[in-house]
Amino acid sequence: NLPGKVALITGSTSGIGLSVAKKLASQGVHIGLNGFAKPEEISAIRKEIENQFKVKTFYHGADLKEGPQVKSMVQETSKALGNVDILVNNAGIQYIESAVNFPEQKFNDIIAINLTAAFLTTKYTLPQMLDKNWGRIINIASVHGLVASVNKCAYVAAKHGIVGLTKATALEVAKTGVTINAVCPGWVMTKLIETQIQQRADQYKISFEEAQIKLLEEKQPSVTPVQIEQLGDLITFLCSDSASQIKGSAYTMDGGWTAQ
Ligand code: NAD
DSSP, X not given: OOTTOEEEETTOSSHHHHHHHHHHHHTTOEEEEESOOOHHHHHHHHHHHHHHHOXXXXXEOOOTTSHHHHHHHHHHHHHHHOSOSEEEEOOOOOOOXXXXXXXHHHHHHHHIIIIIHXXXXXXXXXXXXXXXTOEEEEEEXXXXXXXXXXXXXXXXXXXXXXXXXXXXXXXXXXTSSEEEEEEEEOOBOSHHHHHHHHHHHHHHTOOHHHHHHHHHHHHOTTOSOBOHHHHHHHHHHHHSGGGTTXXXXXXXXXXXXXXX
């Protein structure tokens, strides 16, 4: 059911978002990219996807902290590729600090990027999906949408928020062909967690590998990171017709983190 459909994937210049973009492109989906990267990196990503998968791509550099830019990203992507059928709200940032010392601006930025932007993209793409009576919105939450960890108050608040947004919006369109779900990964090997591993390695004066095992052991019973391709497969499944009755769910892929 996917060839010729149009996906908009926020934060798709690296990590999970880029992997999902490639996976959907491999199914014949035209890809709207977003996120920060050097112009030459963006054109290399676009060329690779277009040449390998023979689909169209479009890039919009919206800073998702800025509401009007989110709106123009949706408008311009639809103009370039056609109405959005699949929306993957993936962009997210992290900041680690106690609530007492948490910079207020940082808190607001995390809520804006990790939560409010997903509300806005949903608001602007849903009418297009409802017109066709088919659509998929997949919100990349986190285990931190279901449970908390210390020193991540903004991230945990935003991720719990996006699970709530997923449920509320899924109910609004439950009778239609549009489904809205969240995905809740545990540790996935990307830049976002490499930074956290490196910080630990520096703090405890241990190797990157030792720091990685320590980080995983604390929370993820499998002591194995989730591979970005595995998330891409889950998201592709959620886009399939087999998943048409999965609505408002929060799917974990976390090596057992939230089973404890
Ligand atoms: P990443 O840092 O590799 O990618 C983040 C993407 O978001 C990049 O493309 C970046 O340019 C973009 N981005 C950041 N700020 C932006 C802004 N203001 N406007 C537009 N784009 C912006 O991180 P990742 O690990 O691939 O994370 C992707 C998503 O998965 C995030 O929502 C993250 O919270 C979630 N997640 C990651 C993990 C993990 O272990 N890596 C676990 C659970 C959930």
